[in-house]
Amino acid sequence: MQIYLILALLFSLLIATFAIQNTAVVTISFLFWERPVSLVLLILGSVAIGALTMFLLGAFKSLGFLRKQKELTSTNNKLNAKIMELEKKISELEVEQEKENMDEQEQILVSGEQSEQ
Numbered sequence: 671m672q673i674y675l676i677l678a679l680l681f682s683l684l685i686a687t688f689a690i691q692n693t694a695v696v697t698i699s700f701l702f703w704e705r706p707v708s709l710v711l712l713i714l715g716s717v718a719i720g721a722l723t724m725f726l727l728g729a730f731k732s733l734g735f736l737r738k739q740k741e742l743t744s745t746n747n748k749l750n751a752k753i754m755e756l757e758k759k760i761s762e763l764e765v766e767q768e769k770e771n772m773d774e775q776e777q778i779l780v781s782g783e784q785s786e787q
Contacts, residue, residue, distance in 0.1 A: 689713045 692709045 685713070685717050 689710045692713065694709050695706050696709050696712065697704055697706050698712070
């Protein structure tokens with residue numbers, strides 16, 4: 671995280687140095703509009719607009735990730751609940767199967783005793 675801060679400061683220093691060295695007045699033309707502007711303001715304004723654009727794009731991307739994470743968390747919770755439900759059913763079926771096996775063994779023993787008599 672500190673490396674990003676250092677890189678951002680270095681980039682800001684380079685932009686500021688470039689802007690200070692280019693102090694001439696230039697004319698900006700757009701369609702029917704013309705305006706004289708200091709080159710320093712043009713450079714700094716362009717950097718600010720670029721930074722704002724990147725921030726907004728990053729924010730939209732982060733919001734998309736958060737929405738997807740929330741959706742996946744919800745799906746995961748539902749699936750975990752389903753797993754718990756199925757494990758409970760398996761446990762109940764195993765107990766039921768065990769009882770049936772014991773009943774069958776008792777019947778075999780009882781029928782074996784009756785045949786011996």
